[in-house]
Amino acid sequence: MTRLSGGLIDRSQTLRFTFDGKSYTGHPGDTLASALLANDVRLMGRSFKYHRPRGVFTAGSEEPNALVELRTGARQEPNTRATMAELFDGLSANSQNRVGSLNFDLLAVNDLASPFFAAGFYYKTFMWPRAFWEKLYEPMIRRAAGLGSLSMQADPDAYDKGFLHCDLLVIGGGAAGLAAALTAARSGAQVILADEDFRLGGRLLSESHSLNDAPATDWIAALEAEFASLPNLRVMRRTTVFGTFDHGIYGAVERVSDHLAAPFAAVRQTLWRITAKRAILAAGATERHIPFANNDRPGIMLAGAMRSYANRFAASPADRVAIFTNNDDGHRTALDLAAKGVEIAGVIDSRAGVRALGQYPVFAGAMVSDAKGRLGLTRLQVTRDGQSHWLDCGALGIAGGWNPNVHLASHHRGRPVWDETLLSFVPGQDGPPVMSVAGAAAGKGSTHAALTSGAEAALAALSELGRTATLPDLPRAEDAPINQQAFWHVPGKGRAWVDFQNDVTVKDIKLAHQENMRPVEHLKRWTTLGMATDQGKTANVTALAVMAELTGKSIPETGTTIFRPPYTGVALSVLGGGDTGKHFRPTRLTPTHDWAKAQGAVFVEVGQWMRAQYFPRAGETTWRETVDREVLATRAGVGLCDVTTLGKVDVQGADAGEFLNRLYANAMASLKVGMVRYGLMLREDGHAYDDGTCARLAEDHYVVTTTTAQAGPVYRHMEYARQCLWPELDVQLISTTDAWAQISVAGPNARALLERIVDGFDLSNTAFPFMACTELTVCKGLRARLFRISFSGELAYEIAVPARYGNALMAQMIEVGADLGATPYGTEALGVLRIEKGHAAGNELNGQTTAQMLGMGKMVSTKKDAIGAVMSRREGLSAERRILVGLMPVDASQPVVAGSHLFAPDAEQKTETDLGWITSACFSPHVGSGIGLGFLADGTARIGQEIIAANPLQGQSVRLRVVSPHFVDPEGGRLRD
Amino acid sequence: MLIPHPLLGLRDAQEFTYLGDAALLNRPDGMAEGAAEAFNDYVYLRDNPAGVHRELWFHEQGDRSWLIVTRNTVTHEILGAELARDVALAAKGGAQ
Amino acid sequence: MRFSGFRVVKEALTGHKGWRPLWRNPAPQPAYDYVIVGGGGHGLSTAYHLAKVFKGSRIAVLEKGWLGSGNIGRNTTIIRSNYLLPGNEPFYEFSMKLWENMEQEFNFNAMVSQRGILNLIHTDAQRDAYRRRGNAMLLAGADAELLDRDGVRGMYPWLNFDNARFPIKGGLLQRRAGTARHDGVAWGYARGADLLGVDLIQNCEVTGFRIENGRVLGVETSRGYIGAKKVGVAVAGSSGRVMQMAGMRLPIESHVLQAFVSEGLKPVVDGVITFGAGHFYVSQSDKGGLVFGGDIDGYNSYAQRGNLPVIEDVAEGGMALMPAIGRARLLRAWGGIMDMSMDGSPIIDRTPIEGLYLNAGWCYGGFKATPASGYAFAQLLATDAPHPTASAYRLDRFARGYVIDEKGMGAQPNLH
């Protein structure tokens, strides 16, 4: 067993888990990685390209190798870092990216063929024969590529979104972050402390250093007790701040239940949008390695990680370990492991003349030049002054110095700057103005420096917010420099990995240099460096150093990569938020929804609305049968349809008429009180925008309607006109769409039906003619509005009552109108009725058409300035020859299909001869065949002629006759009677 | 982003709908001489600066005010915000 | 050096010592016949076609940063010719045909992969519109198929068919569409152009135009003045600020478009899918990452980065359409600056300044146009006559009222 003594695991509980089907045990406080190490498992994964056997390399979120598929079934989560998976009882994980078992991956053949797979090889071959790419080469590559797999079952867990606001956000709960949070929280400011780990402390948990001569955990425990008593401090464990956005907004994911066995009582994860006046980035640093031949053997890891496993998780990857270092930090690992009883085979230190800090062998001025042990490290080759020997050991810790985690300070494309003393990039001055950086993330890596810089950063941030705070008593802590040497990689012939996951070696970088792919972005893209799931956290700076050596430039001259969100991978399900499926978008219901549902209506999505599409009756076998009945019943008796979804805007004020005059292409100011007028709005570019009706209820009061689809945009446009264009006009706007249930009552019996519900109002044609409107009461005192308007061509009205009475009014009208043939109709019949009448709707008002095309060119007044009037007269719009026509099949049995293109009967059918297209089509029970509306070049002149409707997409070509778009009552007598 | 609403303070930009260059306030007179050219310039041509830009935002999920926000298009820094109505009225000689 | 499987094997066996630089790093000459401003996809394609097809010589491409650092370096790699309007569809179909022969043409594997694009249909009106579009595609010589719900289910059974807010009712499929390795396209054109003698000059920023008597004489750059008989500007994203140096205002706003890639996954999404009821489209790269995107952020920006609401919006769309990808993780988000034009369509035209030509306004559709855009721009530069499929992309179409507005959104760039 490689389980050591001590550590921050709870030995009082044993947790069972499986990896690749084999059972193991661990303890609370373990990660999957630490528990596997404690169970003598070093091999945890396979690399991306060569399928090389890999072990865990780090102890944190920067892990490139130990990626697993966590959980099973629909909860299977690919590419999960074993280093971040908190152990729970019953955890099940499987290794990934292998064909066969983890020990015997058939795709490891790629490794043997690796000379052929050098950087950029894909671009140079697989081109012949042409058709083989999609059929052979690419499928082969795709199968071999990828990492973990998705179950392709819907994610069964719940996710949440939320919003937090604070004065100060502290990112990272290590020494610097804790000191910052303490300082700020004591001042009374609203503070959030977020850390990706499940335990506060950061590196303090991994070190054996004392604070105030006591274990660091004592200090942390005292702090946590104080934190719990501060209501202005929100401590968020298991929370990764993954992105820095504009103006102090941060994205964070809290893993609420990932450490629990599913299914969860609450949500799995929550996406928090944090708005913070100031932030302190205290995200620590990531250790880097030193490439040498075969440096990817399982058992080789970062020395700091080895120390984490030993000190925090009480686990060692082997009983006998070695250290390869270019600084003093490597020696700490040797000391800590030795103290835990692990045998130290030696510390190989690139610096000449260094001495051991304890009882272990040191190879000074030496380097590791090769490693053996395909499935687990067995031996290391140590080279000094050209002399090599082999050293037996089961694990190696590499200490190549530390890279500050500057990512979140660089998400605004700020460039980190090179610090030659620290031999690392530190945050530059061009980061987000509301963020400061503290601790190891700022290059202040000693515990003392981290504590101090965290507290000082908090003081500075609070002072910018006008708050005073005092520096807390910080514990005494180590403050030793690590005395690093600039030693970046071990020269040699073998393959030395720089980016482990994507299998980018020093040789690949050399090849990129040789092929002139030298700018850092070319290097990345040519070799795939830094593009793996770890985003090159352990690779990029080392690669820059190698490229710098090749070009003879300095590292900062060679460049740095751009850091982009997210800091670590974020599940799409949590980014996609809490409500999905049916709740992806809210649903609007009409006032008569419940009534329609009770009638057995079929509903259809119309934007956010659900509308009754048709009302099937017993015995009806097809939707067409139902719709035909509804249409005919309307034209013969009276039909009722909920049209509440049309936008309604209340326009009031002394200048309301003038305002509408400027908004609509046609005149509105001249409309008489008590009358309604159809209105056409243009966009300022002269194209048709929206249509509707304007009803003038009083001198200073209009109610205008918009189409259902454009209700929102038109209201915005009206406010724009009111506030930005003509603020001098006295006009007030408010939407009343939802306030009124509006029902269309259409058909020859419409008047007779309404007479039965109005409270003594004279509906005669003379008293209430076509296009009249009024306010009245119905059903014994219910206030209502009545508009005599028609989209069906029939005698028709729209009646509006307060929305809560819509359901009852509909039921009442159907009941009292039974003998008049009162029939509810849905959107399908509504569509048929309007096509039969030749009324334009969404398919005609699609934003690409003009008033002229709609046959309304004359409506655009030349006597006044209105939005779009000037641009509607441009050459291209005036020259447009296509105009709205009606279309009927020559052979009535033939279909008319919307989306068909129109051609002269003898023309070759191609783009150049295209005369137009069918916008809307339906079966017309009134006409007895299919009918359509369409835009046709010189359409008016072609009335009576034949034309071809081509729908090659569905193999159709139908002869149509061009007719007037008004299939019903073209003279308009019915609606005026 | 956060928009400093002149009446409501900092509000998340998600509450707003963006229109474009605040020059859209200066709508030409459609009845005037040369209206065609003036409208082409007004409707289609933009300065599109890499730097400080005055632009129209509508507080759609808020108080429905149109704002003129002054913002740097390179850094996204916001330098100020005014009610578009106030600006438009001032431009028209403070009518009302 | 010609690339081939044989060459790869030979180099592998001899330690890769024979690979030469993909292109030279020439110093700028004092003057050229043609100066192309912008070493992105369109600029490189222009230079390549100018040299190859139109036999131009003394050509330079001036790139502010590194070759391919334009939007060709940050996009979602989709190629397609599924447009509606006659001003667009023939051009994009011309581009598709160039894609189909590209790799053999320039001897570089850009991984053009015709795995199809499926535009999902969620309403009857959408079906009508897609039918009109599909027919327009067929009439222009492209391919298109209209699928019903079962047809879509047969291709992608794991889409959300059973619990959708906006049910899937079918789709418009273009099988010849697909993806290409975006950087590979830039490198292929760059290498091809270099082999034809084009000077590709990196780290050379144009800081001004020398214009006299209405004629361009050359460009001022960070590496000195470079004379030119003709200057072609292909700097989409930065067209506004570059053309401002020539005193021109454009019908263009610069906006940021974000795109995203997930961690690598075993293959699940074969082709390209676009959600018709939300802002989401997705494909899967050969490396295994789900490459996806949605709508632009919506405000003028030159910042090459976006904000959180759009990331959430796109992920919401993704989860609504494909609830089975929930456990995949977003790996990287990036932002590119788009030339959003006033009608959503591009401009390839002469300018009022003699000798100065403009290729701009690609909105977020520039990648798929890379071959044809370069070809057409090269033809315009070489002959002063537009390529027949690009003849509608005139700068004066706005004033004259011949806009090419695929979405019918009017003169508001962020809605296209």
Next chain:
Amino acid sequence: MTDLSPITALGGAVPRSVSFGALSLSENTGLALASLSLRRGASQPVPMGLQLPGPGGWTAGNGVAAFWTGPGQWMLEGEGRAEESFARELKSRAPDCSVTEQTDGFVAIEIASAAGPEPIRALMRKLVNIDAAGFGPGCATRTGLEHMTVFVIRRAEDRLAIIGMRSLAGSLWHALAQAAARLEGEPA
């Protein structure tokens, strides 16, 4: 009185209510609403004796209440007066203003906490991007909530009203109830 029977925004004959832990949600069907806008040159009225609040504010008094909705615009609330002609009365008290009946345009959901302000704040954090700490009694604002637009009113430390579009009542209720239920289910 009309012989038609109204239904609530959530489609019931009686208002809906539900509790999750300390939080209760109830549909307020008695709330009369009317919008009021100043006309050009009009001075700010004191309708029904109520001093209208400034931006972001909500005031109650004399049996009515009002919240600011935009420059020169307010929404007036009449508790328990949904069946009255509230808008007409308001117009008579503010004849120089534009008044529009709004009672049926909205659904009002009243949220109460039995455990002080913290459950209200926790719920707000899951629903709206408004800093709950700065949103005390007397604050009102319009904002987004799960792709809907709502008025949020802090009526008291332990009471919050959410007023959304009537047609969206079902989706709004779902969003609020789900958030409250999830808060109840959070791991300790």
